[in-house]
Amino acid sequence: MNLKSLAKDTALYGLSSIVGRFLNYLLVPLYTYYIAAESGGYGIVTNLYAYTALLLALLTFGMETTLFRFCNKDGEDDRMVYSTTLRLVGGVALLFAVLVLGLVRPISGALGYSAHPEYIGCMALIVAQDAFQAIMFSRLRQQGRPVRFVSLKFAFIIPNVILNVACFILLPKLFHHFPGLEAVWQRFDYGVGFIFFINFICTTAVSFLFLPEIKGIFHGWDGKLAKRMLTYTWPLLLLGIVGILNQVADKILYPWLVPGEEGKVQLGIYGACAKIALIMSVLTQAFRYAYEPIVFNGSRDKDSPETLSDGMKYFVIFTLLAFLGVMFFLPLLRYLAGSGDYWEGLKVVPVVMMAEIFMGIYFNLSFWYKLSDKTIWGAIMSAVSAAVMIGVNVAFVPRYGYIACAWGGFAGYGTAMLMSYFIGQKKYPIKYELKGILAAFALALALYGASKGLGRLMGLAPDSPLGWKSFCWMGANLILIGIYCLFIWKSLSLRPVGKK
Numbered sequence: 238m239n240l241k242s243l244a245k246d247t248a249l250y251g252l253s254s255i256v257g258r259f260l261n262y263l264l265v266p267l268y269t270y271y272i273a274a275e276s277g278g279y280g281i282v283t284n285l286y287a288y289t290a291l292l293l294a295l296l297t298f299g300m301e302t303t304l305f306r307f308c309n310k311d312g313e314d315d316r317m318v319y320s321t322t323l324r325l326v327g328g329v330a331l332l333f334a335v336l337v338l339g340l341v342r343p344i345s346g347a348l349g350y351s352a353h354p355e356y357i358g359c360m361a362l363i364v365a366q367d368a369f370q371a372i373m374f375s376r377l378r379q380q381g382r383p384v385r386f387v388s389l390k391f392a393f394i395i396p397n398v399i400l401n402v403a404c405f406i407l408l409p410k411l412f413h414h415f416p417g418l419e420a421v422w423q424r425f426d427y428g429v430g431f432i433f434f435i436n437f438i439c440t441t442a443v444s445f446l447f448l449p450e451i452k453g454i455f456h457g458w459d460g461k462l463a464k465r466m467l468t469y470t471w472p473l474l475l476l477g478i479v480g481i482l483n484q485v486a487d488k489i490l491y492p493w494l495v496p497g498e499e500g501k502v503q504l505g506i507y508g509a510c511a512k513i514a515l516i517m518s519v520l521t522q523a524f525r526y527a528y529e530p531i532v533f534n535g536s537r538d539k540d541s542p543e544t545l546s547d548g549m550k551y552f553v554i555f556t557l558l559a560f561l562g563v564m565f566f567l568p569l570l571r572y573l574a575g576s577g578d579y580w581e582g583l584k585v586v587p588v589v590m591m592a593e594i595f596m597g598i599y600f601n602l603s604f605w606y607k608l609s610d611k612t613i614w615g616a617i618m619s620a621v622s623a624a625v626m627i628g629v630n631v632a633f634v635p636r637y638g639y640i641a642c643a644w645g646g647f648a649g650y651g652t653a654m655l656m657s658y659f660i661g662q663k664k665y666p667i668k669y670e671l672k673g674i675l676a677a678f679a680l681a682l683a684l685y686g687a688s689k690g691l692g693r694l695m696g697l698a699p700d701s702p703l704g705w706k707s708f709c710w711m712g713a714n715l716i717l718i719g720i721y722c723l724f725i726w727k728s729l730s731l732r733p734v735g736k737k
Contacts, residue, residue, distance in 0.1 A: 264401050265512050266572060269579055271405050271428055272505075278429045280492075280501030283508030285356060285433070287488035288348075289364050294481040296330050296368035299473025301375040302607065303466050308379050313462075319376050320456035321463050326372050327454065330365040337361035349492065353426070359433045366440045373450040392446055397439045404431045475616035479623035483596070483649045484518075486623065487630050487642035494634045507639035509574040510582035516563060517556060517593035542667045549601045553674050554725055556594050557681040561721060563590060564685055565714035568707040571699070583699040587685070588643035595650035602657040605665035614660060622653035673728060680724055684717045 272278035304322050308315040337344060338358055345354035377386040405428055412419040425431060491504045563570060564587055571580055599622075606614040626649025633641035661667070691713060695706050 263573070264398065265509055265574060267401065267405050268428075268432070269505075269509055269574070271409075272426075278426050278501075279505035279509060280503070281350075281356075281426065281429050281505075282432055283488050283504050284492060284501075285350075285360055287485035289360055289367075290485045291478070291481050291489070292333075292364045293367055293371070294477040295474075296333055296364060297326060297371050297477065298329070299470040299477050300326050300466070301371055302473055303470040304372065304375050305379055306469065306607070307462070307466055315379075316453065316456045317459050317462060318466075319372075319453050321459050321466065323369075323372050323451075323454045324458055325463060325466075327369050330368045334361050334365040353430065356430060356433055359437050363433070363437050363440050366444050370440075370443065370447060373447050376450060376453070389443060389446060393439045393443045396442065397435060400435045400438070401432065404428065404435065469610065472613040472616040475620065479616070479619035482623040483619070483626050483646060483653075486627055487634075487639075487645055490627070490630055491634065491639070491642065494631065495638070503639055506579050506582040507585060507642060509579045510585055511589050511643075513563065513567075513570050513573050513583075514586045514589035514593060517559060517590050517597070545601070545604055545667050546669050549598070550670050550674065552597055552601055553594075554677055556597055557677055558718070558721065558725075560587075560590050560594065561681055561684060561714075561718055565688055565718060566711055567699070568697075568701070568703055568711065580700045582639065585640060585643040588640075588647050592643070592646040592650045595647070595654045599650060599654045599657055602654065602661055605657075605661040605667065609665050611664065614657075614664070618653050618656045618660070621656065622649040625649045625652045676728065677725065680721060684721055688714050688717055 268279055268282065272282075300322050304318060307313050307318045338361060341354045341358045341361075342351070345351050345357045348357065350356055374386060374389070377383075377389075408418065408422070412422070422428060422431075488504060488508060491507070492500045494500070495503060567583065567586065571583055574580060574583065603615055626645045629645035629648050630642060633644070688710075692710055695710055697706055697710060701707065
């Protein structure tokens, strides 16, 4: 594996993901400052964006991965593959938007938002455009054009941040000059609705910037190719649905399991604190953007199993380092969850982060069925994983609250990870460095336990004021991180391997 190329592309693709997510993290304290926890407003945001994530998986139906697979198949015209894919996804997205807008009032009522059907209509238009754009973003990755990819990502990120800051900080200052603005602010749940409208404006602007890529839709349509692609992708559709369910089903189910305003309040707290843990999903996504093209483009190489083994090792090493970094500096990172009213939910952070690591490992393990065209296994394993996660939520959320949501994701991803490893070793054997990987896990958890024990001895709690004790504790944690890095460097042979 060309480690230098992987690192460079991960950095470029990760730039948009990491910076974008970081700026979005900065929006969380902005939202939670102006949207009080007891209002449940942030619970509305968490709930509707969970629906959006699920719908995006439905509307792309695995065609991002399918595009990579067929563009690199012998005898396939990659331009025809792209054009056919764009027409398939674009047609489904357009049909979805028309149906939702035509039935927006009954849908809004069924979801509990009868007072705000405009929220549902707005989110439908956003997710339809996002699905269409996802194929064009995948095409840029497949062509190895990370600069164009990053530029378009930032074309959404920067205006979105600027408009949100203007809306929540500057707009309220105009209320005494323009009383009508305050009435509009209150009408849309004290700014909650503005979050969705700003998203729609920025998403639409990016769609216009994609005009050069949209022209690829006119290359033609191949019905036989579309049939082959759909045969390949339908298990990926199930895989995508249940994969997203593992991430968002808890946020969709929560208002049903804990009904009323209290459910929205608790969901807002959980959603705000879980944002801290999602730094792990940022790293996974950045790694995926760079790693998928390398694996699929080299899938015919004899050293592909070695590539997969190397990728797994490096992924585990650096995500565990990220886990320790977040947990060891939580007194600073907790401000990303907003004010102290939300900090009672910080207990979910280590559980959600470990669940995200399991998900990333499962992603790395998933190449065995993608490269062997046995994607049905991905659907089966993800379905079992989702069933476990949903079962944990339904059984324990009414009694234990949102902490059960975190453990549900942990159990679901853990199940998928173990199933994929054991089945994959029979179907597509890969020699992973298990001893080193397990040793890294054991050391990371031991260091985390030592840090947590030290914090208790010092009398620190998640909501403790930021003072000298906190900084002393974080200083000691730097030594623990040094121990982890030294172990990794000495024990796991961090060096480029495979083809130069």
